Amino acid sequence: MAKPTAKERVLDSYEEILIEQGPGGVTLEAVAARAGVSKGGLLYHFGSKEALVDGLLERLSRLSDEDLEQARKAPEGVVSWYLRTAITDATQRKPLHRTTMATIRIMLNEPRVFEVVQIYNQKVHDLISEHVGDSLTAELVILVGDGLYLRSALGRDDASRLLDRIDEIKARIQP
Template structure:
């Protein structure tokens, strides 16, 4: 695997710093030190803290796009992919999860983070609605996914629920469309 670019290392450091210390502790110097670059090197890629935040939001957007593409092409179908990965991808090894946690830490500090987070969530809701006949059922599936994600983030095990996914979907009356 190729070595991450300086830009990616800086974003990784920003994410780590936000998760570990919160937004109040973020300085360009601290992020640069965490990334192993000079402050000038950081400023070359991100001219300000605001540009660094924009870089993080761009990363979440890119990772969300990839996740949606993978879901749309998943042999198990988008709904099962969504529910399964809501639980299994809540891992610190997952770049989207880490970036999402970092944005959670920023949500109360910058309105554009909340706006961007709502946009990412809306993209998933739209994708679910494309694959479920009933809008209420699509919303219920999204809420179940949100709960699985929260459980996973808290380190709780959802194996039993995931092993009963067909029954869960039957109870929800989730009539998947075969073609969006």
């Protein structure tokens, strides 16, 4: 695996501070120190806090698009894949999960973050609707997935035990 670039380390550090401390903990100095770069090095890649938000949103969009592509290609089907990854993404701390958690921390303070999240949510809804045949069933699948994701993100053991029952859950949502 390739060593992360300075720019990637800065974004990783920004995410970590957002997750641990929220927006109030973010200073350019703190992000630079955590990333192991000078403040000038940070400013080279991200000229302001707003540019850090832009970088986070670009990362979220890229990771989300990659995630949707994996769903489309999943041998078990989109719905099973969506429900299964709602649990495993959080417990395995995949990059999309970490970026999502960081994004949630700033969503209330940054309307443009909310807009990007809404776009991704619509893409998820459209993909699931395409595979289940109707909008209401898609909403139910998403709600179950959101609940599983939240339980898993909060460290609830019962979420991971449900992995073995994904087919049963899917059958109850989409008979």
